[in-house]
Amino acid sequence: MSEPAPLQPSPERLERRAVLLLLMLVALVGATAVYLLHARGVFESTQRLVLMADDSEGVVVGMDLTFSGFPIGRVARIELAEDGNARILVDVSRKDAHWLRTSSVFTLSRGLVGNTSIRAYSGILTDPLLPDGAQRKVLAGDASAEMPRLVSAARELVANLTTLTAADAALAGMLANTRSVTAKLDQPGGAMGLLTGNPKDAARVMATLDRTNQLLARVDGLVRKADAQVFGPQGLAVDTQATVRQVQALLGDARGSLRKVDALLEEAQGVASNARVASADLGTLRAEVEASLRKVEHLVNEVNRRWPLARDTELKLP
Amino acid sequence: MVSSVLDSHRLGRAVLHGWSAWRHIVHLGALVGALALSPVYYGRRWRGALALHLVRSSWPLLPWFTLLSTLLSVIIIRIVLVSARSYGLTQYALEMVVRVLVLELIPMTAALFVAMRVTIPAAGELAAMRRSDALEALRASGGDALRGEIAPRALAGMFAVTLLAALSSVIALLLAYLLSYGFSPWAIERYTRIVGHVFSPVVTLVFVLKTLALSAAVSMIPIGSGMHDREDRYGDTSVELRGLVRMFVVILLIEAASLLGNYL
Numbered sequence: 001m002s003e004p005a006p007l008q009p010s011p012e013r014l015e016r017r018a019v020l021l022l023l024m025l026v027a028l029v030g031a032t033a034v035y036l037l038h039a040r041g042v043f044e045s046t047q048r049l050v051l052m053a054d055d056s057e058g059v060v061v062g063m064d065l066t067f068s069g070f071p072i073g074r075v076a077r078i079e080l081a082e083d084g085n086a087r088i089l090v091d092v093s094r095k096d097a098h099w100l101r102t103s104s105v106f107t108l109s110r111g112l113v114g115n116t117s118i119r120a121y122s123g124i125l126t127d128p129l130l131p132d133g134a135q136r137k138v139l140a141g142d143a144s145a146e147m148p149r150l151v152s153a154a155r156e157l158v159a160n161l162t163t164l165t166a167a168d169a170a171l172a173g174m175l176a177n178t179r180s181v182t183a184k185l186d187q188p189g190g191a192m193g194l195l196t197g198n199p200k201d202a203a204r205v206m207a208t209l210d211r212t213n214q215l216l217a218r219v220d221g222l223v224r225k226a227d228a229q230v231f232g233p234q235g236l237a238v239d240t241q242a243t244v245r246q247v248q249a250l251l252g253d254a255r256g257s258l259r260k261v262d263a264l265l266e267e268a269q270g271v272a273s274n275a276r277v278a279s280a281d282l283g284t285l286r287a288e289v290e291a292s293l294r295k296v297e298h299l300v301n302e303v304n305r306r307w308p309l310a311r312d313t314e315l316k317l318p
Numbered sequence: 319m320v321s322s323v324l325d326s327h328r329l330g331r332a333v334l335h336g337w338s339a340w341r342h343i344v345h346l347g348a349l350v351g352a353l354a355l356s357p358v359y360y361g362r363r364w365r366g367a368l369a370l371h372l373v374r375s376s377w378p379l380l381p382w383f384t385l386l387s388t389l390l391s392v393i394i395i396r397i398v399l400v401s402a403r404s405y406g407l408t409q410y411a412l413e414m415v416v417r418v419l420v421l422e423l424i425p426m427t428a429a430l431f432v433a434m435r436v437t438i439p440a441a442g443e444l445a446a447m448r449r450s451d452a453l454e455a456l457r458a459s460g461g462d463a464l465r466g467e468i469a470p471r472a473l474a475g476m477f478a479v480t481l482l483a484a485l486s487s488v489i490a491l492l493l494a495y496l497l498s499y500g501f502s503p504w505a506i507e508r509y510t511r512i513v514g515h516v517f518s519p520v521v522t523l524v525f526v527l528k529t530l531a532l533s534a535a536v537s538m539i540p541i542g543s544g545m546h547d548r549e550d551r552y553g554d555t556s557v558e559l560r561g562l563v564r565m566f567v568v569i570l571l572i573e574a575a576s577l578l579g580n581y582l
Contacts (some may be wrong), residue, residue, distance in 0.1 A: 009373075011366050011369070012398055014366070014369045014370055014373050015365065015366075015369045017373045017377055018368070018369035018372045018373050019367070021372060021376050021377065021477070021481065022372075024481065024485075025477070025480060025481045028481075028485060028488060029484055030486040031488075032484065032487070032488065036511075036513070036514065036522060037509075037561065038377075038514075038515050039510045039511065039512045039513045039514025039515075039517065040517070040518075041514065061518075062515055062518055064511070072507075075497065097361060
């Protein structure tokens with residue numbers, strides 16, 4: 001008995017399934033297309049930023065411009081400027097454009113393994129916003145370009161170190177001297193013998209130190225005596241204090257006397273001023289008296305001239 | 319002397335036969351392509367045959383292939399993420415996953431899966447129909463073998479490859495996000511940017527063309543070989559095997575061309 005043929009779905013059901021499959025494909029492709037367009041930033045509102053660089057090596061279209069590690073823009077185009085520099089046109093999304101200010105700094109750094117990145121730094125976030133179409137110079141840093149310089153510097157350093165640590169170098173001599181100094185320090189006499197160079201001089205230094213000690217002891221005694229004489233109960237300081245008190249008392253008396261003299265002087269000054277006024281009046285009085293006397297004399301002369309008893313006043317010389 | 323002459327004669331015939339086979343495959347492909355672009359072909363008369371083969375090719379494959387590609391994607395994504403993390407290259411892991419898995423592996427996997435499950439058996443059916451003169455009988459009765467039997471199978475194969483590739487790609491992108499960031503929605507923007515960075519216009523075009531080329535290759539080559547080759551001429555290799563070899567060669571060439579387009 002032959003097996004029954006597998007049941008085929010009805011034509012309508014087949015067509016429905018076929019349409020479903022077609023719709024599934026269209027939905028998948030459509031959704032993917034929209035997602036990719038969104039991922040590429042087609043639906044994003046952007047503003048243009050132009051970065052000028054000496055060398056755009058490593059920069060590719062679609063590369064991100066990052067700010068604090070977050071991508072805020074995308075390289076849209078790279079072209080040569082008229083002066084031969086590279087112009088990197090970056091589309092920055094408008095919702096993130098507020099992170100870029102007029103004082104923002106842009107860097108283009110190339111790592112050792114070739115990964116290039118463009119970064120933006122904004123130190124002062126209160127500065128004006130970077131306008132659309134702004135043009136800025138980008139600071140380039142290339143780690144691989146620093147390598148030859150680094151290698152050369154390292155080579156130079158190694159050569160210097162080799163010269164420094166050579167057997168006939170100054171450092172070796174200095175270390176040998178240091179060793180001999182430390183050996184001398186270990187010997188009897190130690191640091192004293194090292195400083196003076198020989199035992200005789202070391203003994204003299206010790207003798208000098210002993211005498212200095214003795215001198216200091218004597219000076220100490222002198223100072224003690226002087227202290228007693230100056231600051232003791234019968235000392236100079238006490239006498240000086242008493243003298244100062246007496247002088248203060250004398251000065252007080254003198255002050256009182258001076259006050260009295262001051263009063264006398266004031267009175268004398270008054271008298272002098274009165275005398276001055278009187279002198280000035282005396283002068284006027286004198287002038288008036290002289291004028292009166294002159295008048296009287298003139299009157300007497302007139303009387304004598306006119307009176308018969310007038311005498312001949314002419315003098316006749318022998 | 320005689321054997322060398324016979325060998326060169328055989329070689330010449332093999333080259334001519336191969337050239338003839340490729341010409342037939344390309345010709346058949348052009349005919350099927352023309353039919354696919356003709357709106358008239360989707361009329362009531364041929365809609366039934368198209369729907370039948372479309373559903374037969376794609377409907378049974380959906381669950382199994384989805385499961386298989388999900389498993390493979392999880393494994394590959396996990397391996398790449400863990401390896402990248404151990405080398406301190408986490409920032410490149412996602413991009414690598416998207417490039418390797420979505421751009422390269424998934425289209426090829428979908429094409430080979432459809433070839434094994436759909437188009438090679440379909441080519442065998444057509445070859446059997448040709449051997450039993452069923453196609454001749456159909457033509458004699460006024461039917462159209464190309465529109466009724468050959469084109470629906472070929473177009474269904476192409477449709478199946480495209481659908482499975484699209485579905486698996488979406489699933490792979492979703493899995494890559496989940497395995498990298500978990501169920502957190504806060505990394506969607508960053509992940510979208512990475513995907514957008516990978517899918518530049520050139521890369522997207524190459525991906526689409528590659529998927530279409532692979533679908534055409536796995537559909538047309540087995541069917542074309544089945545319709546052209548005959549068993550009695552080359553007894554040492556079967557018709558299916560020859561079709562398979564031609565298909566793999568073309569798949570290899572398509573892969574090489576896509577790699578050139580993406581990375582050159």
